Amino acid sequence: MTQSTVSSRALKVPPRTIMTPGPVEVDPRVLRAMSMPILGQFDPAFTQIMNEVMEMLREAFQTKNHWSYPIDGTSRAGIEALIAGLIEPGDKMLVPIYGRFGDLFVEIGERYGADIHTMECPWGTVFDPEEVIAEIKKVRPKVVALVHGETSTGRMQPLAEIGRACRELGVLLVVDSVATFCGTAVKADEWCLDAVIGGAQKCLSVPPGIVPITYNERVEKEILKRKKVERGIATDADRKSAEGRMPIRSNYFDLGQLQDYWSERRLNHHTEATSMEYALHEGLRLVLDEGLENRFARHRLNEAALMAGIEAMGLDLFGDPTCKMPTVTCVKVPIGVNGDEVRSVLLSHFGIEIAGSFGSLQGKIWRIGTMGYGCRQDNVLAVLAGLEASLIRCGAQVNRGEGLQAAIDVYEKAGE
Amino acid sequence: MTQSTVSSRALKVPPRTIMTPGPVEVDPRVLRAMSMPILGQFDPAFTQIMNEVMEMLREAFQTKNHWSYPIDGTSRAGIEALIAGLIEPGDKMLVPIYGRFGDLFVEIGERYGADIHTMECPWGTVFDPEEVIAEIKKVRPKVVALVHGETSTGRMQPLAEIGRACRELGVLLVVDSVATFCGTAVKADEWCLDAVIGGAQKCLSVPPGIVPITYNERVEKEILKRKKVERGIATDADRKSAEGRMPIRSNYFDLGQLQDYWSERRLNHHTEATSMEYALHEGLRLVLDEGLENRFARHRLNEAALMAGIEAMGLDLFGDPTCKMPTVTCVKVPIGVNGDEVRSVLLSHFGIEIAGSFGSLQGKIWRIGTMGYGCRQDNVLAVLAGLEASLIRCGAQVNRGEGLQAAIDVYEKAGE
Secondary structure: OOHHHHHOOOOOOOOOEEOOOOOOOOOHHHHHHHOOOOOOOOOHHHHHHHHHHHHHHHHHOOOOOOEEEEEOOOHHHHHHHHHHHHOOOOOEEEEEEOOHHHHHHHHHHHHOOOEEEEEEOOEOEOOOHHHHHHHHHHHOOOEEEEEOEEOOOOEEOOOHHHHHHHHHHOOEEEEEEOOOOOOOOOOOOOOOOOEEEEOOOOOOOOOOOOEEEEEOHHHHHHHHHOOOOOOOOOOHHHHHHHOOOOOOOOOOOOHHHHHHHOOOOOOOOOOOOHHHHHHHHHHHHHHHHHOHHHHHHHHHHHHHHHHHHHHHOOOOEOOOHHHEOOOEEEEEOOOOOOHHHHHHHHHHHHOEEOEOOOHHHOOOEEEEEOOHHHOOHHHHHHHHHHHHHHHHHOOOOOOOOHHHHHHHHHHHHHHO | OOHHHHHOOOOOOOOOEEOOOOOOOOOHHHHHHHOOOOOOOOOHHHHHHHHHHHHHHHHHOOOOOOEEEEEOOOHHHHHHHHHHHHOOOOOEEEEEEOOHHHHHHHHHHHHOOOEEEEEEOOEOEOOOHHHHHHHHHHHOOOEEEEEOEEOOOOEEOOOHHHHHHHHHHOOEEEEEEOOOOOOOOOOOOOOOOOEEEEOOOOOOOOOOOOEEEEEOHHHHHHHHHOOOOOOOOOOHHHHHHHOOOOOOOOOOOOHHHHHHHOOOOOOOOOOOOHHHHHHHHHHHHHHHHHOHHHHHHHHHHHHHHHHHHHHHOOOOEOOOHHHEOOOEEEEEOOOOOOHHHHHHHHHHHHOEEOEOOOHHHOOOEEEEEOOHHHOOHHHHHHHHHHHHHHHHHOOOOOOOOHHHHHHHHHHHHHHO
């Protein structure tokens, strides 16, 4: 290749309004934080940043858990790290599935050799907690894995009763809160969640590539049972204590070694992702500065305006309204309309992105995210305006002009 | 916590001159690229960026391999992805170890159930290729795993003869070029390397958190033997073709699914790390714009100046000079001097960071990196000046004033 073709490869990033369930728009202050210079991983200035991240994660997860830190990978890296740490071949794992991300727990659990038990409910609904508790009592699993907010269906599973039951029964509860963390309450301690995976690129509004997790001493105890410090950096004491142990299968996701990296020992496991760590630090700071309750109220307000606009336009919402996620709104694609065509018009003419869904819902619903920094009045009004015009462009019948008025009504009423 | 304590947590990044073997200073143009807004992962503007990254990676790895793409994780995530994809329990894997990162191959291989065979040579040297080839013929492994540049000892293993032998013997050669990629030649095709892991935060000078890999059709064939598309997104055809297969143990590192994500199918495996992808794109563009040969020459020049300065100061270089890595220079800590104390003075007074080493070399050598954007005359002179003053401060004997003069001589001579 000649130099001129190389130079023509300047990074091109067109302006977009991202109203999907993630990755979403990032606060310019977080983007700016990522442009700070690199620090060495053992530089005291950097380990101070790591410690502050741990402290802020505890507040965001509403927990006292010491082990609250990020994994360097995308959201599913956090899920895999916890499954890898907790599941040994043959361990029983119960997964109540109400959408695609329940399937992901099953998939990862199977690969780590779990004896998987599943229960399912129709997509668009969630489980009655009593039903899950009854199944736990029947199966007696080591681990129950549950999704808090299913972006694939826009539903949110109540967790408190299930958490209490797991604690009483000596079962470990692992929760995927990727799509709810920092957008609606995730109360790790109050709800008795033993391990929680949060998301970066959703309501926290940090770019994808880093995933916050938290877990308690019950989980730590399981992890330490298989702890093995790797060759090349293990001390004699490390080697002695690991004798006869079957280590966690993954080195990258070995939470035992990660704990040593995220503690005073600063074991040289990997090189922490510097710029993503800066982004996480700044993102968490902004969340706590806004205040969790204020942030959750902002998500509820924009959700209410969006729903009002969608319904006034004459579209139907998908799913059971009693368990709707406040951060994702699912809209039925009207009969006779090609959902992908509408999305394509919306992207090409307005630069606005909304999402489709998976599996049995593919082509049947649109999913609109109101998450984090992107969860704002200007964005909600933009997506309503763009969606109406795109629907008309694709030949659909809508109540013209009604959607925006209904949404503005919600905002004005809230401002009174 | 009150809001005022939160606000006091503004990100603090002091100025530093990082002269370790990574993570190193990042070009401001790369930092700026990371501050571009987020794009959705399936936005055509983003998939175009992904395709350009693949194309530029092929040039940087000097390969025609179609599968040249990054893994979202730190360097060892790339190593684990390849081992996870190639090793099934019981598979023979030969690891010639000449430093800490050979141990890492063993560690990861063991966790994935490999039947590991090792050979070792003293730290500070590398293997005679004939010796490795003889061992390959004896062991007949499925995989040979070799480190190209061992940052722990500053040595570089010649690969071409071993690569040719592996090809003839039907053995797969996996190479860790984390510390050499984009700083000195890594010729994937010419040297018959079947899979190569590159580094981001070293000579490519992109922040840690993403890791470029490349592999050929021989590796792809092995991966496809175990391909399984996960529940929740698998089609009937996917399910049928995966019947009876034992999938790759890790979901996150499942290269079969990653291939589908990095191809027209755009299988929704994970959410690609947007900002890190921007950084990689811009970092590669800058490498190719400079030109690989120019870049390698720049690394050799700064290495020569650094070595001249170190020796003129009266310090000794560590290791066999015939196999020295051009991107890392190892210096013996003089007898009677506390190496960590010198590093601490250098960091606290000059803001300059150099590294110690691991295992048997801990406390015995310093490692100075001349990598990527940080591989510059101003940095080399700064580290020489700071090191001399720090040594004097710690009571060591040095040839005062000689180091800088010797280094400048090298630069002036090169400029003639």
